[in-house]
Amino acid sequence: MAPTLYMMPPSPPVRAVLITAKSIGLDLELKQLNLRRGDHKTPEYLKLNPQHTVPTLVDDDGFVLWDSHAIMVYLLSKYAKDDSLYPQDLRKRAVIDQRMHFDSGVAFAVFLRILYPLIYGEKKTITSEDTKAAEEVYSFLEAFLEGRQWLTGDFVTIADYSLIATTSSLNVLVKIDPVKYPKLTAWVKNVEKLPAYEANKPGLEKFIGYVKSILG
Amino acid sequence: MAPVLYVTHLTPPVRAVLMTAKTIDLDLELKKLNVEKREHKNSEFLKLNPQHTVPTLVDNDFVLWDSHAIMAYLVSKYAKDDSLYPNDLKQRAIVNQRMHFENGVAFPELLKILYPIIHDGKKTITQEDEIAADEVYSFLEAFLDGKQWITGDSVTIADYSLITTITALNVLVKIDHVVFPNLNTWMKKLEQLPVYEANRKGLDSYTTHVKLLLR
Numbered sequence: 459m460a461p462t463l464y465m466m467p468p469s470p471p472v473r474a475v476l477i478t479a480k481s482i483g484l485d486l487e488l489k490q491l492n493l494r495r496g497d498h499k500t501p502e503y504l505k506l507n508p509q510h511t512v513p514t515l516v517d518d519d520g521f522v523l524w525d526s527h528a529i530m531v532y533l534l535s536k537y538a539k540d541d542s543l544y545p546q547d548l549r550k551r552a553v554i555d556q557r558m559h560f561d562s563g564v565a566f567a568v569f570l571r572i573l574y575p576l577i578y579g580e581k582k583t584i585t586s587e588d589t590k591a592a593e594e595v596y597s598f599l600e601a602f603l604e605g606r607q608w609l610t611g612d613f614v615t616i617a618d619y620s621l622i623a624t625t626s627s628l629n630v631l632v633k634i635d636p637v638k639y640p641k642l643t644a645w646v647k648n649v650e651k652l653p654a655y656e657a658n659k660p661g662l663e664k665f666i667g668y669v670k671s672i673l674g
Numbered sequence: 675m676a677p678v679l680y681v682t683h684l685t686p687p688v689r690a691v692l693m694t695a696k697t698i699d700l701d702l703e704l705k706k707l708n709v710e711k712r713e714h715k716n717s718e719f720l721k722l723n724p725q726h727t728v729p730t731l732v733d734n735d736f737v738l739w740d741s742h743a744i745m746a747y748l749v750s751k752y753a754k755d756d757s758l759y760p761n762d763l764k765q766r767a768i769v770n771q772r773m774h775f776e777n778g779v780a781f782p783e784l785l786k787i788l789y790p791i792i793h794d795g796k797k798t799i800t801q802e803d804e805i806a807a808d809e810v811y812s813f814l815e816a817f818l819d820g821k822q823w824i825t826g827d828s829v830t831i832a833d834y835s836l837i838t839t840i841t842a843l844n845v846l847v848k849i850d851h852v853v854f855p856n857l858n859t860w861m862k863k864l865e866q867l868p869v870y871e872a873n874r875k876g877l878d879s880y881t882t883h884v885k886l887l888l889r
């Protein structure tokens with residue numbers, strides 16, 4: 459039986475998990491939640507995940523896990539044929555961990571901070587403060603990519619998946635300037651060429667449509 | 675040669691690494707950065723860590739930042755056993771989830787309340803601040819349901835990561851013992867660990883600092 463993933467397609471962390479699953483050829487049974495309907499706050503879902511976030515994984519033996527980064531590590535360690543996406547090597551792994559925590563603590567946090575007031579109708583435009591915050595994220599990524607093809611070195615890892623899902627979405631809100639951020643721009647193009655990137659596309663398209671409906 | 679850790683004393687993530695090092699008996703050479711003098715933005719430090727955060731670890735020729743990544747690395751490399759960061763897939767997965775909760779939810783809430791106090795001269799804790807902190811506490815209360823420690827029956831780096839942030843948040847918005855009994859018990863148990871001493875000094879100076887600003 460395939461592991462179950464509670465999800466909604468536009469969510470970047472959900473897409474990061476979908477990219478991971480696709481790249482290791484793992485089938486997931488997807489269960490879509492409608493957050494507007496409050497599907498994530500039902501007693502059954504809160505019992506699974508009291509933090510009521512997506513994605514939430516329920517593995518075939520009933521093991522429940524949330525947080526995209528934790529899920530990606532778990533799925534790879536359990537289902538992948540090799541360790542290339544999350545190497546056993548201590549130092550390589552440590553840098554991937556750092557990048558993933560940069561995603562949860564900085565990049566994704568900034569993304570939500572810009573997005574929430576738009577979702578809740580508190581504003582209709584991207585402010586200069588928003589632009590500044592997003593640009594700071596881009597400048598960090600530009601620095602991380604110094605002398606590297608991928609975010610942590612010479613090979614693709616789940617840090618790339620995690621950050622492409624967030625960055626491609628942040629880019630919808632605040633465009634990445636290719637002149638200011640040439641390495642970041644090249645990296646985005648490289649990731650987009652990966653076959654597994656297909657898993658990011660449908661959700662990203664939905665997200666783009668959603669943002670356009672708010673910003674006009 | 676002992677690994678070097680760039681620190682400031684007030685910050686919870688530094689204290690989480692200090693607790694980890696103390697638990698596994700690892701000597702660290704501490705280098706204090708003076709943030710007011712913008713030492714974290716000078717060119718040498720930016721070369722080490724372009725994200726200019728503390729803690730930053732230099733272990734021989736290897737540079738690493740982010741407290742969670744540092745804790746996992748130090749335990750994997752220097753600890754005698756894996757109890758603080760279990761090799762077991764599922765146990766480790768839960769530790770990772772809790773640390774990303776700390777990083778993505780708890781710590782940003784702390785910063786959101788703290789920054790206006792430090793930078794804009796804000797003197798009061800607003801109702802909004804209280805609601806935000808209470809939400810963090812209620813998540814932790816739920817995580818602790820049926821568990822002795824934050825991930826299960828043994829102490830892990832997720833406990834260290836969260837106790838340093840929660841004790842700092844508690845200075846701003848007091849944890850209500852009646853509303854959050856699991857959380858209260860968990861804190862008391864952590865405070866009784868010998869290794870908790872590594873949190874105390876930084877927390878005490880942070881507490882004094884914050885109380886002065888709020889006066």
